[in-house]
Amino acid sequence: MPRTILFNKPFDVLPQFTDRGTEGTPRRTLSDFIALPGVYPAGRLDRDSEGLMILTDDGRLQARITHPRHKWPKTYWVQVEGLPDAAALDALRQGVTLKDGPTRPARLRRIDAPPGLWDRNPPIRQRKSVPDCWIELQITEGRNRQVRRMTAHVGHPTLRLIRAAIGPWRLDGLTPGNWRDAPKPGPG
Structure with a gap:
C-alpha cells in the first residue's frame, strides 16, 4: 500500500x-x-x-x-520586513513580474503570528526601527525561491518563511x- x-x-x-x-x-x-x-x-x-x-x-x-x-495550492506563513500597504498586497494578489516572468495571482491576507508558532534557531534578525508583520500567502506554482522574490519585489523582504499547507x-x-x-x- x-x-x-x-x-x-x-x-x-x-x-x-x-x-x-x-x-x-x-x-x-x-x-x-x-x-x-x-x-x-x-x-x-x-x-x-x-x-x-x-x-x-x-x-x-x-x-x-x-x-x-x-496547480496544487501551497500556503505559506510569511514574516516580512515592514508593513505592506494596500498597493503592495494588491500587487501580490494580481501577480508580479519577476526576472523569470510574471507570477500567477496569489491569495493573501495579513495575519497575526501563527498560533503555536515555534521559536526558530537562530532567531530572525530584529531591527528596532523597522517593524515586521505576517501574511498568509497561497500560490499555485513553485518557482525557485518564489515567495521570497515576490515579497522583495514589492519592497518587503521575507524574514521567515513557513509552508503551512500543500493541497x-x-x-x-x-x-x-x-x-x-x-x-x-x-x-x-
Missing part, C-alpha cells in the same frame, strides 16, 4: 536525504529525521525555509503534487522535526 507522510522541516535542514555539499561539515538532511525506506520528497523547501513537506513512495501522487499543470494537507500542530502518516487525497 502506498505511503505518504507529512514532515515539518526545521530551519537549516536540506530537503533531501543526502548532503552533496562541499562545505566540509555535513549539513542536516531529511535522513536526520526520517528513517523510512522508499519515500521521497514531493517538491522542495529551501534550506532556510521551514514547514510542511510531503514525502511519498507513490510516484503518481508525487507527480500530481509537483507538476505545474495540476489538502496542513501542518496542524506537527512540530518541527516530526512527521506523521497522511491519508492519500482523493482523485483530482
